[in-house]
Amino acid sequence: MIKIKNLHANIEGKEILKGLDLEVNAGEVHAIMGPNGAGKSTLASILAGREEYEITAGSITFDGIDLLELSTEERAREGLFLAFQYPVEIPGVSNINFLRTALNEIREYKGQEPISAKDFMQMVRDKSALVELDSKLANRSVNEGFSGGEKKRNEIFQMAMLDPKLAILDETDSGLDIDALRIVANGVNKLKTPHNASIVITHYQRLLDYIVPDFVHVLYDGKIVKTGPKELALTLEEKGYDWIKESILS
Amino acid sequence: MANYTENELAKDLENQEYKFGFVTDIETEKVPSGLDEDIIRLISSKKNEPSWLLDYRLNAFETWKKMVEPEWAHVRYEKPKFQEITYYAAPKQTKKYESWEDVDPEMKETMTKLGISLEEQQRLTGVAVDFVMDSVSVATSFKEKLKELGIIFCSFSDAVQEHPDLVKKYMGTVVPTTDNFYAALNSAVFTDGSFCYIPKGVRCPMELSTYFRINAGGTGQFERTLVVADEGSYVSYLEGCTAPQRDENQLHAAVVELIALESAEIKYSTVQNWYPGDKEGKGGVFNFVTKRGICERNAKISWTQVETGSAVTWKYPSCILKGDHSVGEFYSVAVTNNYQQADTGTKMVHLGKNTKSTIISKGISAGKSQNSYRGLVQIHKNAQQARNFSQCDSLLMTDECGAHTFPYIECKNPTAKIEHEATTSKIGEDQLFYCMQRGISEEKAISLIVNGYCKEVLNQLPMEFAVEAQKLLAISLEGSVG
Numbered sequence: 001m002i003k004i005k006n007l008h009a010n011i012e013g014k015e016i017l018k019g020l021d022l023e024v025n026a027g028e029v030h031a032i033m034g035p036n037g038a039g040k041s042t043l044a045s046i047l048a049g050r051e052e053y054e055i056t057a058g059s060i061t062f063d064g065i066d067l068l069e070l071s072t073e074e075r076a077r078e079g080l081f082l083a084f085q086y087p088v089e090i091p092g093v094s095n096i097n098f099l100r101t102a103l104n105e106i107r108e109y110k111g112q113e114p115i116s117a118k119d120f121m122q123m124v125r126d127k128s129a130l131v132e133l134d135s136k137l138a139n140r141s142v143n144e145g146f147s148g149g150e151k152k153r154n155e156i157f158q159m160a161m162l163d164p165k166l167a168i169l170d171e172t173d174s175g176l177d178i179d180a181l182r183i184v185a186n187g188v189n190k191l192k193t194p195h196n197a198s199i200v201i202t203h204y205q206r207l208l209d210y211i212v213p214d215f216v217h218v219l220y221d222g223k224i225v226k227t228g229p230k231e232l233a234l235t236l237e238e239k240g241y242d243w244i245k246e247s248i249l250s
Numbered sequence: 251m252a253n254y255t256e257n258e259l260a261k262d263l264e265n266q267e268y269k270f271g272f273v274t275d276i277e278t279e280k281v282p283s284g285l286d287e288d289i290i291r292l293i294s295s296k297k298n299e300p301s302w303l304l305d306y307r308l309n310a311f312e313t314w315k316k317m318v319e320p321e322w323a324h325v326r327y328e329k330p331k332f333q334e335i336t337y338y339a340a341p342k343q344t345k346k347y348e349s350w351e352d353v354d355p356e357m358k359e360t361m362t363k364l365g366i367s368l369e370e371q372q373r374l375t376g377v378a379v380d381f382v383m384d385s386v387s388v389a390t391s392f393k394e395k396l397k398e399l400g401i402i403f404c405s406f407s408d409a410v411q412e413h414p415d416l417v418k419k420y421m422g423t424v425v426p427t428t429d430n431f432y433a434a435l436n437s438a439v440f441t442d443g444s445f446c447y448i449p450k451g452v453r454c455p456m457e458l459s460t461y462f463r464i465n466a467g468g469t470g471q472f473e474r475t476l477v478v479a480d481e482g483s484y485v486s487y488l489e490g491c492t493a494p495q496r497d498e499n500q501l502h503a504a505v506v507e508l509i510a511l512e513s514a515e516i517k518y519s520t521v522q523n524w525y526p527g528d529k530e531g532k533g534g535v536f537n538f539v540t541k542r543g544i545c546e547r548n549a550k551i552s553w554t555q556v557e558t559g560s561a562v563t564w565k566y567p568s569c570i571l572k573g574d575h576s577v578g579e580f581y582s583v584a585v586t587n588n589y590q591q592a593d594t595g596t597k598m599v600h601l602g603k604n605t606k607s608t609i610i611s612k613g614i615s616a617g618k619s620q621n622s623y624r625g626l627v628q629i630h631k632n633a634q635q636a637r638n639f640s641q642c643d644s645l646l647m648t649d650e651c652g653a654h655t656f657p658y659i660e661c662k663n664p665t666a667k668i669e670h671e672a673t674t675s676k677i678g679e680d681q682l683f684y685c686m687q688r689g690i691s692e693e694k695a696i697s698l699i700v701n702g703y704c705k706e707v708l709n710q711l712p713m714e715f716a717v718e719a720q721k722l723l724a725i726s727l728e729g730s731v732g
């Protein structure tokens with residue numbers, strides 16, 4: 001699904017990603033863990049097409065196409081979704097209007113007719129039930145005045161509505177209470193098919209009890225330095241990152 | 251939930267050109283250009299006016315000659331050459347139309363291009379349109395229906411002929427000829443406009459709507475609107491404006507007077523998209539307008555405006571809250587792009603006790619434009635317990651544009667409560683990125699964000715006007731983020 005090779009990226013002249021490799025296939029869930037400032041959100045932003053970053057080397061292919069050639073909105077329309085670590089508020093724009101605009105832009109890109117109001121509202125009902133999102137939130141302005149947890153839940157609701165091929169979840173678990181965590185994870189699991197994939201960025205093993213990853217990667221100092229099965233997360237939780245740092249140094 | 255904000259925005263955003271830039275080939279009858287007493291007499295006689303009105307004009311002209319153009323506004327422009335303007339242009343066809351079928355096909359086409367085919371309007375929306383093209387009212391619809399209720403809605407010229415007493419009684423009572431330079435000029439040379447009278451206790455069942463446009467080259471537009479809502483009545487009045495694309499600047503100096511008698515309510519909505527000039531700032535309409543309303547006891551006047559057009563705008567729809575418990579409102583969105591300049595705002599004059607005013611102003615500046623809010627809240631000595639709330643927000647689309655806020659407060663009564671909030675923000679890169687990550691194009695993202703930002707104002711507009719306004723916002727801001 002996505003192949004990242006030897007990716008180097010700078011921001012404001014400072015190198016953040018220093019030769020990152022990652023391959024994710026359809027049907028897989030990959031977890032990325034790593035200390036603060038390692039470059040996890042940077043990777044997510046670059047995949048989504050944020051322009052501030054300068055790619056100095058490497059390549060990214062998404063379903064065979066050169067991702068770096070596509071604009072942010074084209075990537076989204078091709079099926080790449082980012083659940084933001086810090087979702088943005090858009091005052092005065094209802095969640096519903098926002099999503100319908102997004103959905104229709106994606107449909108238009110694929111040569112499909114705009115969705116009918118009736119089908120759309122049905123979809124809103126179904127998908128908000130999936131993440132147990134209060135239907136009042138669907139009518140409110142995008143993320144405006146939402147609590148931290150509601151914002152995260154709203155990201156997953158949007159993901160459910162847009163049905164992406166590849167979803168990148170950047171610390172979607174942070175700020176969620178135990179119940180919300182379970183609900184969000186449950187939503188993600190229900191959306192899983194053999195044809196889509198997700199990259200889950202997290203600091204906590206806890207989330208991975210619910211969303212069971214096929215692989216766990218450690219991102220450290222701009223590179224994937226270790227990859228293992230889901231048990232790796234447990235080890236990390238227990239021992240921290242120091243042993244990895246040491247093994248790199250030695 | 252207000253549904254129209256959920257409406258999809260215009261599909262036809264590709265066309266960056268000014269949508270209404272075309273000239274109709276109808277023969278017009280013009281008087282020679284220039285301004286002196288003879289021209290005024292000529293206009294007055296062409297319109298077959300009573301002598302008191304001619305005297306009114308001549309008085310105004312005398313006043314105007316002694317006045318100087320105001321320069322306090324935050325705008326720069328080359329002053330109009332008043333002797334080169336043609337002060338009267340009427341479509342040559344003088345006979346009035348008996349029915350819609352009689353209307354000149356070319357004129358119909360003009361209206362179709364404007365997107366306001368009367369036929370469609372009549373059929374679909376129930377809006378009665380008094381269409382003003384180059385100063386003479388061309389077609390008036392729904393007159394019969396309104397007549398049954400005793401509502402008078404007609405061109406100003408017709409009102410002068412048919413209801414001279416009402417016109418004489420109220421004209422100039424809110425905006426006197428001496429008020430300001432442009433109001434004086436208008437009072438001297440106005441050619442037509444609209445008149446509306448709602449009798450006691452009548453609730454006007456439909457939105458009354460007038461579309462103004464400027465057609466003949468080199469003609470100034472001097473419209474005059476007078477709306478009188480008698481005791482306990484209600485009316486919602488819509489005014490839309492478009493002008494064809496032209497290179498020389500065109501002057502528009504209108505006067506609008508609203509009179510809300512005891513317990514009456516007037517809602518006055520404007521969508522203004524006169525030609526703003528091209529990308530280099532060449533051409534465009536000068537829009538110098540005096541709009542003011544007076545509220546008697548318990549009355550309410552609400553101004554809503556969406557201003558996207560004109561090269562230079564100078565406009566302050568105001569309320570004189572004369573009666574106790576009267577209410578004034580001002581909701582405004584002003585968009586400037588390229589080299590447009592707007593200096594707009596309101597004046598709320600609190601004279602009566604327990605008077606209340608609300609000001610919501612949303613400025614959006616793009617390109618190299620300058621956008622100023624100028625507001626005055628005046629609480630007079632006897633205005634016990636007066637209240638005002640003002641909120642002035644500015645949104646910047648580029649680093650080269652300017653937003654300015656000039657709020658003035660004069661308070662002579664210690665019991666007054668005045669609140670003022672102001673914000674300035676740059677359109678958020680994060681917001682745009684968030685939208686685009688969901689597959690939304692930049693253009694659409696901008697219009698979503700901007701419409702969201704203006705929502706409080708757009709919500710005040712009648713539905714079909716709000717949709718139009720949303721499209722206009724999108725068109726005016728195309729390619730404007732930088």
Ligand SMILES: Nc1ncnc2c1ncn2[C@@H]1O[C@H](COP(=O)(O)OP(=O)(O)OP(=O)(O)O)[C@@H](O)[C@H]1O
Nearest residue numbers: 011012014016034035036037038039040041042043
């Ligand atoms: N605009 C910027 N200018 C300079 N440095 C930046 C900028 N954005 C990010 N960085 C730096 O890049 C590094 C990686 O940041 P990133 O947000 O990707 O970390 P992260 O792995 O997501 O951390 P966390 O676990 O705290 O979310 C950090 O050192 C950060 O300070």
Ligand SMILES: [Mg+2]
Nearest residue numbers: 040041042085
């Ligand atoms: Mg991060």
